[in-house]
Amino acid sequence: MLPEYNSELPMSQKVLLNATEINIALNRLACQLIEKHDDFSKTVLIGIQPRGIFLAERLKTLLETEYKIKNIKLGYLDITFFRDDFRRGEKPLEANKTSIDFVVEDKNVVFIDDVLFTGRSIRSALTAVQSFGRPLEIELLTLIDRRFSRHLPIQPDYRGRQVDAINGEKVKVCWKENDGEDAVYLVKN
Amino acid sequence: MELSVNHLLGIKYITEADIQLIFETADHFKEVINRPIKKVPSLRDITIANLFFENSTRTKLSFELAEKRLSADVINFASSSSSVTKGETLIDTVNNILSMKVDMVVMRHPNPGAGVFLSKHVDASIINAGDGAHEHPTQALLDTYSIREKLGDVAGKKVVIVGDILHSRVALSNIFALQKLGAKVKVCGPKTLIPKYIEKLNVEVETNLRKALEWCDVANMLRVQNERMDISYFPTTREYTQQFGLNKTLLDSLNKEIVVMHPGPINRGVEITSDVADSKQSIILEQVQNGVAIRMAVIYLLASKIKHHED
Numbered sequence: 489m490l491p492e493y494n495s496e497l498p499m500s501q502k503v504l505l506n507a508t509e510i511n512i513a514l515n516r517l518a519c520q521l522i523e524k525h526d527d528f529s530k531t532v533l534i535g536i537q538p539r540g541i542f543l544a545e546r547l548k549t550l551l552e553t554e555y556k557i558k559n560i561k562l563g564y565l566d567i568t569f570f571r572d573d574f575r576r577g578e579k580p581l582e583a584n585k586t587s588i589d590f591v592v593e594d595k596n597v598v599f600i601d602d603v604l605f606t607g608r609s610i611r612s613a614l615t616a617v618q619s620f621g622r623p624l625e626i627e628l629l630t631l632i633d634r635r636f637s638r639h640l641p642i643q644p645d646y647r648g649r650q651v652d653a654i655n656g657e658k659v660k661v662c663w664k665e666n667d668g669e670d671a672v673y674l675v676k677n
Numbered sequence: 678m679e680l681s682v683n684h685l686l687g688i689k690y691i692t693e694a695d696i697q698l699i700f701e702t703a704d705h706f707k708e709v710i711n712r713p714i715k716k717v718p719s720l721r722d723i724t725i726a727n728l729f730f731e732n733s734t735r736t737k738l739s740f741e742l743a744e745k746r747l748s749a750d751v752i753n754f755a756s757s758s759s760s761v762t763k764g765e766t767l768i769d770t771v772n773n774i775l776s777m778k779v780d781m782v783v784m785r786h787p788n789p790g791a792g793v794f795l796s797k798h799v800d801a802s803i804i805n806a807g808d809g810a811h812e813h814p815t816q817a818l819l820d821t822y823s824i825r826e827k828l829g830d831v832a833g834k835k836v837v838i839v840g841d842i843l844h845s846r847v848a849l850s851n852i853f854a855l856q857k858l859g860a861k862v863k864v865c866g867p868k869t870l871i872p873k874y875i876e877k878l879n880v881e882v883e884t885n886l887r888k889a890l891e892w893c894d895v896a897n898m899l900r901v902q903n904e905r906m907d908i909s910y911f912p913t914t915r916e917y918t919q920q921f922g923l924n925k926t927l928l929d930s931l932n933k934e935i936v937v938m939h940p941g942p943i944n945r946g947v948e949i950t951s952d953v954a955d956s957k958q959s960i961i962l963e964q965v966q967n968g969v970a971i972r973m974a975v976i977y978l979l980a981s982k983i984k985h986h987e988d
């Protein structure tokens with residue numbers, strides 16, 4: 489799933505967030521969501537494939553168990569067919585599963601992704617979600633917001649941590665259920 | 678993952694991995710075409726020409742819908758209303774169309790090998806939508822995809838293809854696709870309509886329809902292609918129907934529930950009766966729906982191999 493971070497090139501990685509810090513950030517994000525969306529009756533969460541779904545699931549579980557909010561609607565949105573770099577990269581684009589079994593018409597939609605970098609994925613997601621209706625409002629939640637790297641005028645409404653990273657660096661978000669640990673690294677090549 | 682080929686000329690030329698990739702991509706497109714808005718913008722800078730040198734309704738509509746669902750620009754061409762009747766050659770016709778900046782050609786042609794020939798002479802991705810009695814790869818892909826959807830897997834399944842094997846491009850493409858995916862294939866029909874060297878393809882021949890049906894999990898009933906028959910291959914249609922037609926009594930008398938398929942167009946009452954075609958065991962309409970998803974997948978995967986030029 490992850491791009492080739494484990495290449496033989498010499499690289500160093502720095503911990504940006506450890507498991508405890510991620511947990512604190514998740515709790516804060518959950519509280520911020522509740523502040524705005526109350527009981528989530530008019531709100532739907534949409535995890536952006538492939539890496540946003542872990543964060544989205546975590547938040548849903550947290551909201552349900554810790555904050556006793558019931559019936560949170562969570563969907564996954566794949567943006568592959570809506571990307572603007574079709575035929576422009578070295579590798580072909582591979583699709584992931586979209587599963588949205590509710591209507592987004594007149595709902596408050598919260599996009600959830602792990603890292604906000606250029607903003608192009610979110611631009612694609614804004615187009616893709618239109619296939620499922622006309623939302624009342626769309627917000628963006630990201631765990632990591634990479635500053636000064638946007639190609640488009642897109643900013644998060646909820647952010648876990650703001651990070652300054654130069655272009656050669658990568659931000660790697662690991663989740664226990666997929667990568668064996670909860671951690672965020674800044675990887676330098 | 679990407680396809681091992683730049684054209685889809687026949688199932689013979691692609692690998693099992695290619696077929697699986699097409700299936701996985703089609704799964705995603707099947708979800709797309711069931712959305713309220715059934716369209717994605719992936720191919721908005723691709724132009725596709727549909728060249729039909731032979732009649733078609735289903736395949737042509739299915740391809741055109743698939744192209745439009747992917748946001749490609751589409752131009753259509755039917756030989757009956759074109760300069761082909763004035764004596765233009767195939768390469769000239771296609772090169773003229775390509776000079777209008779077309780990236781991909783979907784072609785149906787009455788001559789076997791027309792797609793292969795064209796792919797060697799023109800600079801565009803070619804999709805074969807049926808070439809004479811040779812191959813019809815997208816039909817075989819949608820047939821095997823429909824089997825996979827209905828029975829979970831194609832590997833290990835027993836499929837009998839019944840009817841006019843001799844004139845059928847669907848039969849040949851299906852045999853290749855089913856075998857590449859690990860299914861066992863038999864053909865069944867009057868001896869006159871079974872090609873002479875069919876056993877060379879590791880296909881068994883069965884001339885008794887009941888025996889064939891009792892053996893199989895899936896029966897693919899082909900249409901009797903009267904338009905391709907230069908001589909009389911069986912005495913009367915009535916006799917063909919009695920020996921090789923599938924009716925409800927025969928279907929119900931089998932000791933298991935088989936899946937019934939038909940590539941269309943159906944000659945109701947000849948190779949298959951109406952009550953069978955409309956029964957629960959028939960997946961004929963699912964085949965048509967899957968056709969759009971499969972063609973979207975093929976077009977998308979081939980288009981992703983066309984390099985982007987910034988000119």
